[in-house]
Amino acid sequence: MYRPNTTWTWAFLLTSLLQAIVALALEAYIFARFQLSLKKNANILPQSRTIPTYLSVFMFGYIYQMVLVYDALRLKNxxxxxxxxxxxxxxxxxxxxQIDQINDAVMVLQENGLISIEFWGEIKPFLIVEPCLMAFGTILMSFVAWKLYDEFAWTIYKHISADLRLKRRYLTYQIYIAMLKFDFFFFLGFTVQFLVVVGNTTDAEFYLTIAAxxxxxxxxxxxxxxxRKENIIGMIAIIVIYFAALAYFLFKLVRMYGSDKSRVNDYLPARRSLTTFAVITIALLLVTIIVACQCTHNFNKGLKPHLARRKVPDLDEQKYTTEMPAIAGPVPNRMTID
Structure with a gap:
């Protein structure tokens, strides 16, 4: 089991953990208040499903973040x-x-007498506190990440001697693997909201989305x-799939704001949230495609053996690192990011 062994790794882990605990507690309270405030037969409106969906995606986002934090520190990535x-x-x-989205949903439920009048006043302060917490957490995490950057780079520099071109190829590989991890969350977040909130979806589209x-x-x-295996055919197939996913999210954006009013209204309860996830996913896919092409271009140029044996043996400080083992030969110069 990995244990942080420096001040800044502990700081990053504890900052992320404290932020996640507070955010999850706030979301859990709002979720509980919503369920207790709902009136009978509230499920006839899609707005009764939007709020639990937003809160669930938000909570999963922080649980997933803690997994990635542990993974990043363990691998010194x-x-x-x-x-x-x-x-x-x-x-x-x-x-x-989320503040405006939940307010809109509450207003519709209140107009139909399906939620208590006091609900919005009770949860509004907590909804305002959350982005303030996120902003403070982002600033603090960025500062600690800057310190970790120097720490990890120096640790790797002391123990690894590598050709600069190989290190650049390895950097590209690391970026690509990180992009895949972030792609997963935003794709899943969009899919869950689409399945739960958007109505009048055909059976074929609904089940295909679940299967996706x-x-x-x-x-x-x-x-x-x-x-890692430098399989060119496999990578070409994956890149083609990335373009197909890109087309899918662009299609969803067009449908959300298109001329078909009936479909636009179906997306309306979660349109802002879906738009946010779709735009972020499209941006991530574009970067992922570019980096995937660069990784493919780097195939058969000496990187594969080092990806196959990523751990540096007999060095406690680097026991869990994913950086390249030492390569015999002179070091032309040092990269900015290792």
């Missing part, structure tokens, strides 16, 4: 640590949008595997 700060910023945006979740997990695992 600088790229993933930086990515977690950006991820936290994305959660901040979601927490801010396990298929996506499998494809992301294969994407990482084929990159």
């Amino acid at each position: 600088t790229i993933q640590v930086i990515g977690l700060c950006i991820y936290n910023l994305g959660i901040l945006v979601y927490a801010s949008i 979740v396990p298929i996506t997990i499998l494809l992301l695992v294969l994407a990482a595997y084929w990159t």
Whole structure:
């Protein structure tokens, strides 16, 4: 089991953990108040499902973040640590949008007499506190990540001697693997909200969307595997699938704001949240495609053996690192990010 062994790794872990605990407690309280405030037959309106869905996605986001934090520190992965700060910023945006989305849903439920009048006044302060917490947490995590950047880079520099070109290829590989981990959350967040909130979906589209979740997990695992094995055919297939996913999310955006008013109204209860997730996912997919192409371009250039034996033996400080083992030969110069 991994145990942080420096001040800054402990600081990053504890900052992330404290933020997650407070955020989960706030979301759990809002969730409980909502369930207790709902009136009988409230499930006839989609707004009764939107609030639990927002809160569930938010809570899963922080549980998933803690998994990635542990993973990044265990592997001493600088790229993933930086990515977690950006991820936290994305959660901040979601927490801010959540305020208006929940207010809109509560207003509709109140107009139909399906929720107590006092509910919004009770939870509003907690909804405002959340993005403030996220903003403070993002600033603090970014500062600690900066310190970790220097720490991890120096640790690796002391123990690894590598050709600069190989280290650049390895950096590209690390970025790609980190992107896959973040892609998963935003795709899943969009899919869950679409399945639960959006009405009048055809059976075919509904079941295909459900099937897409396990298929996506499998494809992301294969994407990482084929990159490590330098399988060109597999990577080409994955890149084609990325373009198909990109087209899917662009199609959803067009449908949410298109001329078909009936479909626009179906998306309306969760449109802002779905738009946020769709835009972030599209941006991530674009970056993922670019980095995947760079990884494929780097195949058969000497990186594969070092990906196959990532751990540096007999060095406690690097027992869990994913950085490249030492390579015999001179060091032309040092990279900025290791």
